[in-house]
Amino acid sequence: MELLERWLPIESDLQAFLAAAGEAAEQLGASRLERAPTLLRLSERLRHAGAGRGQPLRARLRLEGPELAAEWGEAGHALPVARAAAGQAPSPEAAERLRERLAQRFAHQDPEALRQRNEQMSARLAANREQMEAELRDLQEALEQRQRELTRTILEAETDPLTGAKNRRAFNQAGPQAFRRTQRQQTEPLSVLLIDLDHFKAVNDSYGHQYGDDYLRWAAEQMGAAIRSEVDTLFRIGGDEFAILLFADAQAACARALEILEGLEGQASIGVATLAPGDSGEGGFEQLLEAADRALYEVKESGRGQVAHAGCRQRGTAACPRPGGEAPLPCASGAG
Ligand SMILES: Nc1nc2c(ncn2[C@@H]2O[C@H](COP(=O)(O)OP(=O)(O)OP(=O)(O)O)[C@@H](O)[C@H]2O)c(=O)[nH]1
Incomplete structure (x- = not known):
């Protein structure tokens, strides 16, 4: 009881x-x-x-x-x-x-005791609340700090320290992702540009490694300046090899590649391949990359300092035309 x-x-x-x-x-x-x-x-x-x-x-x-x-x-x-x-x-x-x-x-009930009781209980509640709020604030701050550190770590892990471009690892992730997006959405074309500096070994050999580094930084700046940084991305995927994921069709990609070539004073070979909306893209990003690589190889073989689009081969030429040129653009779509 x-x-x-x-x-x-x-x-x-x-x-x-x-x-x-x-x-x-x-x-x-x-x-x-x-x-x-x-x-x-x-x-x-x-x-x-x-x-x-x-x-x-x-x-x-x-x-x-x-x-x-x-x-x-x-x-x-x-x-x-x-x-x-x-x-x-x-x-x-x-x-x-x-x-x-x-x-x-x-x-x-003693009214004074009642008053004291209320006073003490509300003081205790207020103190508890303040303490909890302070703990929550600390927790929130710690979380935000962790988030910032994590973002920085991820960014560092994806960035080439020499040029500030994204690195090969980032490219391996972003490439297939962009490819799948174009396949899924069927609205936005995707072009991949592979850019290899010409005779870069000779730059190193003639002027030294330090100068070579500066040259690489300069080259990356030229390439970065030619693309829409909020949409397209530049990657350094090897010593003097760069790649760009460009959300543009073959024609625009060729024009952009020629602009880049001009920025690099003609000292690069560029291979381009495009996945147009509606293309099956059966071979995946790998195949698109291979097509761009073959186009690049053709440029290297035929004397360097040019842009080739993989799709142009269907028309019997690997080279992209000069923008504003008389001849119609030979490669409006297709990944080779
Ligand atoms: N300075 C510097 N040189 C690098 C770096 N990474 C790679 N290299 C050099 O880049 C050069 C690339 O040489 P190759 O692949 O023969 O290229 P290339 O001389 O441009 O020849 P082609 O592409 O056939 O025109 C090598 O000598 C590498 O040592 C780097 O981070 N800094």
């Missing part, structure tokens, strides 16, 4: 509960000498659980047969308080009288 239930946020609540426990024990026949150490221990345990410190701790006095026990908290802590003399459980009427007596003790 439950004799009493109370919240113990402030000191006077705790004292009143201990006094009620003392009275109940006395009613069951416990002597003052027996009651004192038990109440002391109960007081320590309740304080330990947060009683009297603004915490919303709830405590109960229960009578089970001859046993009087105190219980508190969500975890169901309990402590025996007293045992009825000779192990005789009080009659239901006696137990009910005891319950009423204890209730009587709390019938008149």
